Amino acid sequence: MPGDRLKNVRPRPRVLVVGFAGHQGKEYLPVVQENAELVGGVDPAPAASSLAEKWGFPHYDALGEALEKVEFDVAVVTVPHSDHFPVCVKLLAHGRHVIKEKPFAVTEQEARQLVSLAQRADRSVFTLLQRNFHPAFQFAQENLARIGQPYWFSYDYHLNLAHPTTGWRALREQAMGGVLLDMGYHLIDVLCGMFPEPPRVHSAFVHQYQEMRDRRLEDLVSLMCGYSSTGLTGSLRISRHSHEKIEHLCVLGTEGALNVDAGVATLHAVGGLLLERHTWEGAKIDAVRSMIAHHLEHLDDRYYRQNHLQRQLAAVRTIDGIYRERLRERNELADRCA
Template identity: 80%
Template sequence: MLGDRLENVRPRLRVLAVGFAGHQGKEYLPIVRESADIVGGVDPAPAASSLADEWQFPHFDLLSEAFGKVEFDAALVTVPHSEHFPVCTRLLAHGVHVIKEKPFAVTEGEARQLIHLAQRADRSVFTLLQRNFNPVFQFAQANLARIGEPYWFSYDYHFNLAHPTTGWRASREQAMGGVLLDMGYHLIDVLSGMFPEPDPLRVHSAFVHQFQEMRDRRLEDLVSLMCSYPSTGLTGSLRISRHNHEKIEHLCVLGTEGALNVAPGVATLHSVGGLPLERYTWEGPKVDAVRSMLSHHLGHLDDRNYRRDHFQRQLVTVRTIDRIYRDRLRDQNALADRCA
């Protein structure tokens, strides 16, 4: 009987941390270690070696150096946007699962290729999106039907940074987009889980630059979107910025039978006349949602159904953002041609 129990005990997963010396990577290290063994880290940053010593795992400057020197089942990838695709394709070719920071991919073409490679290798590529594991957003998803047919939404997400963006997010070559790709990815993923994919011809955008250096680099500080869903009659708006007067996130959905309001700590259902029907609050620390997210992904690496659903949702999110950027570039080129 003891032997049977021992046979059913799964060995701890072995994880390689890629980009672990950045802010996000350092945040994930202690949480990953709760569920898996970190067997090595890849990061060329000057501080990476001492951080690896602190966490007592081997350090490599390059991913190629880790191959063959450590055995690992999955990789946790937290690198600048420009590195996501080349890093993930090399990891899939090596036959390991990938758990990565958003975005899943920068372009629709990259997303489709990544899905193809993952399916061919029978491996998962999971994107770290904390709202999917925040109890307030889970409540909103589970109770959306209580407001009837949604016909309008507004989603605002703003930081209150006083100075221009710094670090790799201030580099066009590394960031590959401004707030739409960075902050907006979270919001569009939430909407992708709540509503059908919007008709790409009905997404209208406005890009704003508060700082001249960001305008010169074509990295938007603020984006405003108007989306319509012709098949359902749903319309909505998103506003995303880094330099608002206050930090805020608020989603409001109006339906034929009521309204749903969502913020990171509270969700409220209202009747058509505004009478509160139910209020759900969550006061847990952010780390609880992060812990749930990482534990869930690590526990479902071989779940092909979960993998398929994740791929489909991320493809919708990437496709929506990619088409907004491409439509804007097309309009800019058309304007330049008219002015020439």
């Protein structure tokens, strides 16, 4: 009946954008507006108030003020890494859903605290990871079984930035990690969607710039992951200052190979016969669009929420484990040298 249909039309969620004047925040503004009501924005940056005026929503310098003055259902959070945890804790304490940039959290302890706060408040905390909404990665995920038992992967992700890192990413207290946490979070999440958590990870942290070495913010990381239960082994390399910008995932299995390269997914038989090629002509923003729309539609979906949180917990645990192991090795070395 038409009346029943009308009853089922859900109101558009009211969104507060936190960190909207930054690079990522600005990219999301039009996408959020397509799917929700933009009811306010928080950002202390000098350019924030004129940007809010242009978009037609009230601007606040601090989250506390917005929480007092504006009614909203969900916050989209795009702030530097050091601010993720305090901002999310405050939002959950006020009973708001959170859709946030990566990383879900920096340490396993903070990740566990967020999961428990989200469960207590019956709210969602969704991390924005666009590869999960990119058709090439979706093809890889859906066709993994066709390559038999995976025994090797290699995953490369490199940028070709010509200058040393600047801004908050160059400050240890705000970045809280180098390329592994920043770019690597995406890759670790992709792998967490395909394979179990790796029980053994060996890492090499490399620095192109002395100031990054001094601040213990790696410019390049190389990881070797071992999964003793299945015999799978895999390697990742992530960097900011390579000679070219590339992203390439290759998975070898007993019956074939899967590749995602420059957004194109291919499936090969052992020996190299091309079985299927999945290309996508869409723009990068289309994956972002479906990601934001999907999360906004699933805010009250407890099953989806639970799965999402468990996967983010695994990604954070993996990265935190690698950083803690590096710290342990540094401390051991320092003790030996003392």
